[in-house]
Amino acid sequence: MSLPTMKKKFHMKIDGVGLLLPVFILILWYVLTSIGSTPEYFLPSPGRLTRVTVDFLTGYLQITPYAGDFLSHSLASICRVTGGFLLALSVGLPLGFLSGHIPLFKRVVEPSIHLVRTVPGIGWLPVALVWFGVGGKTTVFLIALAAFFPIYINTVQGVGAVSPLLIRAGRMLGANRWGLITTVIIPASMPSVFAGIRTGLGLSWAYLVLGELTGVSQGLGAVMMDARMLGHLDMLIVCMICIAFWGRISDLILVYVFRSFPMRRFAPN
Amino acid sequence: MNDKQKKILAVDGVGKYFDKPDKTEKICVLDSIAFDAEDGEIISIVGPSGCGKSTLLNIIGGFEQADQGVVRYEDQSITGPSSERAMVFQSCALxxxxxxxxxxxxxxxxxxxNEQEIQKQVTQYIKLVGLNGFDGYYPEQLSGGMQQxxxxxxxxxxxxxxxxxxEPFAALDSQSRLAMHRLLLEMWQAFKPTILFVTHEVEEALFLADKIVVMSERPGRVLRRINIPFERPRPASLIGDAAFLQMKNSVQALLFR
Known part of the structure; x- marks a missing residue:
């Protein structure tokens, strides 16, 4: 894939004006740390941060205990996010479809789902710790729970809002019940479903950190917790950047997958 | 037109009621509508907006049920939609x-x-309606006339x-509407389907139809069934003829009574 087509596929546009503020903040940060008014343990300098990042990625400098561990920790985190997110998809999509398509089903499950939703995700942490123990399983559970709601709600909304006129057109042209579902209702609800999936994936990364902070040996959240206890603020910030990086990459992959759907005209821009 | 043609559709005493928003009472939308359609005939159903003509069409299409009376297609009462009674919607619904x-x-x-057979036919119909070269376009990329x-x-x-x-051409400008009239009549010549054409424009109704059904305001009743005698093919200049104008005036008088 050549760069121009890649740019087109991912819709990457760089607006020079948007860079002004980050550059200004970077300069301010550099000045603050180099005049020595803020200690390294409180706010590491940009230079220090760059060296720690390179070290984390390559293991070349050996200046932190985490040198060269970027890939293994990332992999552990990505696995948890993928697991939780797929779990949310596999429950949220079918339930959302049934609720949107069958009014009686919606009346049965919707009140309970909204009741559960009023409990903030963090509120589930203590219970999850009891049920699943400290670590990986709890993390996957929290991710799945958090990502479920936007996926479910947007699917219900999308399926329920399919234009009756399009359904009539489908019936008139000879689509049976199953045909209507696969050729009219599902494609027509795609924009809303995609929006829900995308929000769900974003939340997955947020809850990854929460879950991993409870204590796992591998994962970006685990490194953060460890670095905090050892006073490596620089490492902590590097982990935040890594999570932002993976979050963005996973979002781009998602958009790319949506675009390669047959009904790609409904994929997000 | 041959008088001995086969009756294909019979609308017999059709009535329809809708609930008021507060569900306390029912509103009568259609009241004992009756008319027949012969095979290959063009019938315009003309009436003021809100007279229930779309509801009537939906009942004939099998999308809604009549509360009274019955619609028979080929002597069978209609139970649901079918591609034998195909609908063209006002907003095109592509x-x-x-x-x-x-x-x-x-x-x-x-x-x-067979997919190959389908694509061959599709190519033919795309050409027939004058959309050659627009195969790969999405509806939103087309003008209203092209969508229709x-x-x-x-x-x-x-x-x-x-x-x-x-009311398939209601949203079009007058130029594209004339073009669509011509296209519709060409298609009718080629395939001779029976056409039920709902409109609120008297001129359009008269120009296209063999027979018009004039409906009243709600509750929709049939005010009159009128045979349109003008020879086919009808030139576009027909709408300026004295006989045409006279007929138009009398229908309009009926509607705005």
Missing amino acids: FPWLTVRQNISYGLQRKKQ RAALARALIMRPRILLMD
């Missing part, structure tokens, strides 16, 4: 996620026909016995 070609193929694909051409092709490819048209 599937926005499908291209022009995919939209037109849709109906034949539901019948599980695609919708017409999507209905016609099913070879319907009856074509139900619900």
Whole structure:
């Protein structure tokens, strides 16, 4: 894939004006740390941060205990996010479809789902710790729970809002019940479903950190917790950047997958 | 026109009620509507907006049930929609996620026909309605007139016995509307479907139809059934003829009584 087509596929546009503020903040940060008014343990300098990042990625400098561990920790985190997110998809999509398509089903499950939703995700942490123990399983559970709601709600909304006129057109042209579902209702609800999936994936990364902070040996959240206890603020910030990086990459992959759907005209821009 | 033609559709005493929003009482929308359609005839149903003519078309299309009376198609009462009674909707109702070609193929694909055969037919119909070169366009990329051409092709490819048209050209500018009239009459010449054409424009109704059914304001009743005697093919200049204008005036007088 050549760069121009890649740019087109991912819709990457760089607006020079948007860079002004980050550059200004970077300069301010550099000045603050180099005049020595803020200690390294409180706010590491940009230079220090760059060296720690390179070290984390390559293991070349050996200046932190985490040198060269970027890939293994990332992999552990990505696995948890993928697991939780797929779990949310596999429950949220079918339930959302049934609720949107069958009014009686919606009346049965919707009140309970909204009741559960009023409990903030963090509120589930203590219970999850009891049920699943400290670590990986709890993390996957929290991710799945958090990502479920936007996926479910947007699917219900999308399926329920399919234009009756399009359904009539489908019936008139000879689509049976199953045909209507696969050729009219599902494609027509795609924009809303995609929006829900995308929000769900974003939340997955947020809850990854929460879950991993409870204590796992591998994962970006685990490194953060460890670095905090050892006073490596620089490492902590590097982990935040890594999570932002993976979050963005996973979002781009998602958009790319949506675009390669047959009904790609409904994929997000 | 031959008087001994076969009756294809019989609307017999059809009544329809809607609930008021507060559900306390019912509003009568259609009141004992009755008329027949012969095979290959063009009938315009004309009436003021809100007179229930779209509801009537929906009942004939099988999308809604009549509360009173019955609609018989080929001596069978209608139980649901069918591609033999194909509908062209006012807002065209093309599937926005499908291209022009995919939209037109849709109906034949539901019948599980040979894909190669389908595409051959689709190509033919695309040409017939004058959309050559627009196969790969999505509905939103087309003008209103072109969208209706695609919708017409999507209905016609099913070879319907009856074509139900619900104010299909109401949203078009007068230029494209004239072009659509010409196209519709060409298609009618080629396939001779029975056409039920709902409109609130008297001129359009008279120009297209063999017979018009004039409806009153709500509750919709049939005020009069009028045979339109003008010879086919009808030139566009017909709408300026004295006989045409006279007829137009008398129908309008009926509507605005």
